[in-house]
Amino acid sequence: MPGYPRMRDFPEALVKILLTIMEKTPDGGATMEDLKDAYQETRGSTPSNKTIYRSIRRLNLIFNPLAYGETPEKVECEDKDDIADDENDMEEFKPVIRSSRRKGKTRYLFNGELPTSSIDANNALLMALGLYSQQRGLLKGHFETAIREILRDMLARISAYNNVFREIERHIHVSGYGSANPGKNVTKIKEIMRAIHHRKIIRMEYLRSYDGTLTKREVEPYGLVCRLNNWYLIANCLQQQKKRVFLLDHTIRLEVVEASTFKWPEGFSLHDYYGNAWGVWTPDDEQGHIKETVRLKIAKGIAERFRLVSFHDSQQTEMLPDGEAMVTFTVKGASEMIPWLMSWGAAVEVLEPQWLRDAFVSNVEEVLGIYHK
DSSP states (O other): OOOOOOOOHHHHHHHHHHHHHHHHHGOOOOHHHHHHHHHHHHHHSSOOOOHHHHHHHHHHHHHHHTTTTTTTGGGGOOOTTTTOOOOOOOGGGGGSEEEEEEEEEEEEEEOOOOOTSSSOOHHHHHHHHHGGGGTTTTTTTTGGGTTTTTTTTHHHHHGGGGHHHHHHHHHEEEEETTOOGGGGHHHHHHHHEEEEEEEETEEEEETTTOOOOOEEEEEEEEEEETTTTTTEEEETTTTEEEEEEEEEEGGEEEESSSOOOOOOOTOOOOOHHHHHBSSOOOOOSSGGGGGEEEEEETTTTTEEEEEEEESSTTTEEEEEEEEOOOEEEEEOOOGOOOOOTTGGGGGGEEEEOOHHHHHHHHHHHHHHHHHOO
């Protein structure tokens, strides 16, 4: 079995090259110049043709370890400006990315035919979630495209490529650290995404958070949100006829009602709804949808933590000469910040808005009241 090319792994560059090929396939494929631009955008340096060839080879082997057969050197072209596309290869050796000559130029296309021996679906999802640490770079906004196996039936249709990225952006939103143990929810996430794609109702048993009561629910799934190590299902609860948030860890049983369908709410986008939110329990009233600037003063020592870690996409950190820091967030649903703010104790002072500062003080006084009885 051929080994992977000897080259350093730059996942962000490989993903960008793959996305570029997929996006340009409906228009005839990506040129070498397109792929060099994609690589340079992520790595900051201009690659050689050989680097792009190796990247394509690496991608083909990831999707199908048998893409080049047992003796890959036999399928290499003498033309250094092209990659072999052997029409006589056996089906199991067929690369996912192929090349084609048009008007004197080589173009690279994604053929959309994934081998049955491809990556296990569970492992694919875990790999995708593992890439989340890079979301503030290239993968921000395109992170969800890595969950290839979940939407395999969509990705297999070349005509649907232009809609795939928009669809995933609408249905999954990740912020904060990402899930610490994504494996435990893999099956649930796959079933939820299948239900969303086919517009089917989900029936589940749910452990109610505030009193521990096991309830039975039927919901119309709108999407998933991952926030601070937890996955949440955003759905319309048919019993209450309201949009509700369900902690996935509290979902005991979950099944897709095959003989069902629901109408997607017009104009609804999960990314638009939660893109600026601090948490997931943001109220539906007007206050919950107001975007506000939250300014914090961070004590020396802890300030270094804020310099190194981004707690929200909007975070801006200014280190002060005395070692303290001024940190600002622009968020909706700022009231959800209070438990997080309290976890920092005296190391964090809320400067604005005034209502949040007052609410924080009120919570501190309530806690002190427990100990001063």
